[in-house]
Amino acid sequence: MILIKSNIWSFNGMLVLILIQDTHQVPISPGENNADFDIQPDECALPGVLGFVGETRFLEDCPSLNRYKIPIPSRSYGSVPRICCATEPVSSKPPDYADYGDYDYDYDYGYLLDFTVSKVSxxxxxxxxxxxxxxxxxxxxxxxxxxxxxxxxxxxxxxxxxxxxxIKVNPLPSLREPRFKKSGKPYSCQDKTPFCETWAAEGACDLDRKFGTELFKNFEVNSLDMFTFMMLTCQESCGWCGAKECVDELSGCESFARQGFCDKDTLFMSHTCRESCGQCGFLSSENTEVQKSSKSNSYTNMEDSSFDCGRYKALDELKQTEIRVTQDEFPEKTALNDDGECDGDNTANSDQNNERNLEDDGNDDIDDTSLGNTDSNARINCGLIIINDRWMLSAGHCYAQFQPNAGIRVSQVRAYLPDYKEFILQKRVFVHPGYEYPKLYNDIALIELGRRIIFDFDVFGDTPTCLSSTSSDFDEKIAAITGFGLTEEGTSGKLGTANVTLTNYQTCNQDLNSYVQNRTNKREQFCAAMPYGILDQNICGRGSPLCSLGSVVYPGSCKGDSGGPVEVEDNGKRTLVAIISGTIDCNSPLPEWYTRVAYFRDWIQCIIKNAQGNKLSKKDIEDRCERFVRPLNGSKSNYCPNN
Incomplete structure (x- = not known):
């Protein structure tokens, strides 16, 4: 991002960064003898009567759970359990397990240590x-x-x-107070699916045994894999919380959870820190209660009249408290002189200083375009915007090429507060069904979090951002854009903000069309991303020139800023107008385009409403919200090819 200190507010926003972690869960995958089935990364092995090959799915996305007397786990997604889901036609009752003996299915886990759960010193x-x-x-x-x-x-x-x-010789039982209470008592331990009772009755909670040998021929699930799955899924039915219910067992659990251990060390955290990890209780993704502050402000339902959004304390204000604050620094920006130039020489922007020269030299063969980071070979770190205590928004192209089995995605929340910085799992991602890579129309995605974010304005100085309404008019208003992208120094990963003036899509379209028509390379890139031009689902913005490092720069977005917020102050609250999507060039006087949030507000609200409590599958949710998906309203630009 070509940065300038905002004139609207000192930055303290709820923008977070996507981070990708490798998982440490052992997958259940077929051995060499099953190579003929061509198992893909999102597939898993099943007994023959269930089709030999299933799909790795979240529990709520598997319609065939009623077919299992015991579950067949697949690799968990961080702290979220997944099952090897049979995709053959669903039966109304479990199959005759005696039939499994007819299948010669040689299954080899190949573990170095197939240890038992209770005896592994x-x-x-x-x-x-x-x-x-x-x-x-x-x-x-x-x-x-x-x-x-x-x-x-x-x-x-x-x-x-x-x-x-x-080591203590005569230890005492751990007795800790819950972080959250319901009717004055701890929340109960909980199961993630009603099928837990059946699985527990069939012995799936047993320790130190292999599962399936009495049901399947040459197919089994080892003790550790079943224990991991049942610990993440069925703590209540297995009786593993005892009388302590949903209470952390260590004083350090809240800190461990913030550091991301819930999704890195699930065997330790899912039981020991079950409350702070959201395995049960108020933080759980199954909990549908509204989060309210001591002043009765709410942070869950954006339609509530008490929903608290768009309020932020300036970092300078937070620094006056005992809370530690960190803030990235950027080159000083100054106004141009009366001749429209920068005072002094521009040697500070030379290649000798390893700083990137972003100036447009007029050579349209040089590919310096962002175009929403549509390079499929790039590792994209995008921004996200917190819109309530369970959901974030980002750009659709940030997720269109992501393969969930390559690792897990976590969000880094409150990165500027070292003592309260928190890593939270991104669970389900709803990319707008109208998004089609590499185009940048309908470039929006909703991200469901693995557990709830806790808000306390007096401590953290933040709230979710407000979403703009359809009746708002922001043309020619000053907006702040925020991101972690490339700066004039040639670096990225620092959180900064810049001012731009918003422009309606019609004016923006005229300016961009005039520019790209006579520039072959730019035209091809723009046609690949926006063949119908800028539409009413977009809004644009451009920065006014300033001096930085001895050269003229134009504040705006650049590579790595995708998914970040475009915000204005509306009625005293910071309001999300749009999401950063694409630009022709970094450091350009041309307008850049954003995804206008109000255009998609009905779809956003529908997804959030139907996803409450994890009762519906992702497909069912998307089907219910299809009625809010609008067709593209535009015709192809005459300079773009028809193919």
Whole structure:
């Protein structure tokens, strides 16, 4: 982003960064003898009567759960369980399991350590000679899930690797207060699906055994995989919370959760820190209660009259409290002189200083276009905008090429507050059905979070952003755009903001059409992304020239800013007008285009409403909201090819 300190507010916004993590879960995938089935990354192995090959899905997205006496797990997505879902026609009752014996299905897990769940002390001794595997409450100092890693399970608590001089001989039961209460009591432990009772009755909660050998021929699920799945899915039916219900078992759980351990060390966190990880209780994705502040402001339903949005404390104000604040620094910006130039020389912007020269030299063969980061080979780190305590918005092209089995996506929230920075899993992504890569129409995506974000304006100084309404007119207003993208220094990853003047789509279309028609390379790129030109679903903006590093720069977006917010101050509240989508060039006097949020507001509200409580599959939700999808309203530009 070509940056300028905003004249509207000192930045303290709810923009977050997409981060991609590798998962550490062991997948259930076929061995070499099943190569003929050509298992793909999102596929998994099933017994023959269920079709040999299933699909890895979230529980709510699998319509065939009623066919399983015991579940067949697939790799979890961070802390969210997934099952190997049979995609053959759904039966109204479980099949005759005796039929499984007719299939010769040689299944080889190939694990180095197929250890039993309750007796795995040797795992500690391999890499930590001064550690022993003991019950959690027998370890006097549990510093982190990495140092004191999971090594087993016993009754209603996990076992951890504990330094020998920290082991307590006569431990006391852990008794902690819940973070959140319902009617003055802790929330109950909970199951993620009603089928948990059936699976528990069939023995899926048993420890230290392999599953399926009595039901399937040459097909089994090992003890650790079943335990992991049931811990993430069926803690209530398995009785693994005991009498403690939905309560964290360590004082450090809230901090561990903020650091992202819920989705990196699921075996440790899903039970020990079940409340802070949202496995149960108020933070859980199944919980449909409204989050309210002590002043009765709400943060869940955007349609509530009490919904609190668009309020932010300036970072300078937060610095006056005891809270630690970090802020990225950028080159100083100054106004042009009376001749429209920058005072002094421009040697600071030379290649010798490893800074990027962003000036347009008129050579249209040089590909310096952002065009929404549509390069499919690029690793895209995009921005997201928090719109309530469970949902974020971003650009559709940030997610269109993402493969969920390559890793998990997490959102970094409140990056500017080191003590409260939080990593939260992005669970389900709803890319607008009208988005079609590499075009940038309908360039919007809704992201459902794995657990709830807690708001406290007095402490954090933030709220969700407000969404603009259809009746708002922002033409010629000053807006702030925010992102982590490329700057005039040639660096990215720093959070900054810039001012632009908003322009209606008709004027924007005329300016861009005039520019690209006589520039072959730019025309081809623009036609690939926006063949119908700028439409009424868009709004545009452009920055006024300033001096930075001795050269003229035009504040605006650049590579890496996609998905970030375009906001104005409306009735005293910061309001989201649009989402950063594309631009012809970084550092250009030309307008750049954004996805106008009001155009998609009905679709946004429909998705959020129907996704409450994880009761509907993603497909069912999308089908219910199809009526809010509008057809493109435009004709192809005459300079764009017809193919």
């Amino acid at each position: 040797y795992v500690c001794n391999i890499n930590k000679p001064n550690y022993e595997c003991v019950p959690l409450n027998s370890c006097g100092n549990v510093s982190s899930p990495e140092t004191n890693n999971f090594c087993g399970f016993q009754q209603d608590q996990i076992k951890v690797c504990c330094q020998t001089d920290q």
